[in-house]
Amino acid sequence: MKSYKDLDVWKEARKLVAVIYESTQKYPNEEIYGIVNQMRRCVISIPSNIAEGCGRQSSKETIHFLYISRGSLYELETQSFLSKDLNFLSEEELNKILVQIEACMKLLNGFINYYKKL
Template identity: 35%
Template sequence: MKTYREFIAWQKAMSFVTLTYKTTHSFPKEEMFGLTSQIRRSSVSIPSNFAEGFGRKGNNEFLRFIRIAIGSLYECQTQLEIARNIEYFDQEQFDFLHNKSKEIEALLRGLEKKLEM
């Protein structure tokens, strides 16, 4: 691959960022510097770390940043679950976002395994 933009994992992660921003837009204003900010930052970290790792020299560096992206994804999944628990959105919205995040997780884990070889 010539660029990180060609990876489906990066493309889906970018779409996920858009979804999280749109979802958190309706959160209470007092959450702007709390959960809203946390969800947005962790979702942005997923494609950002992917791209940064791709730009580094060698598979070991790329693998390290893929693992960081996975950590950010888990962080975001947890924060979305917290938001659902405190009823900032309903179960259907949560399921939709969670399923999108699981797609990204599967792609990142697959890439992780490939880079470990």
């Protein structure tokens, strides 16, 4: 296998990091240690766990870390909806995030299925 840095799923996850960091810059200051911190930690874990999984010795270990990334995508999706509910995100910003989450989810699910066949 090539480096994890060549994987589309890892590249798309990095794009999602940029989208979340850009979006959360506008949140109220009192949320810096609340939802902003939670969303940023969550989104950082997505490409990080993909990379860590690729560094593991077995397919089973790799899949475990890919599942962690997938869980973080679901967590981030919920946090994004909550941000919209709290009027921290506009409908347009939410949709931008959701489109990127969906792109990552499709690639990640494909990558998980690939590893399951090994």
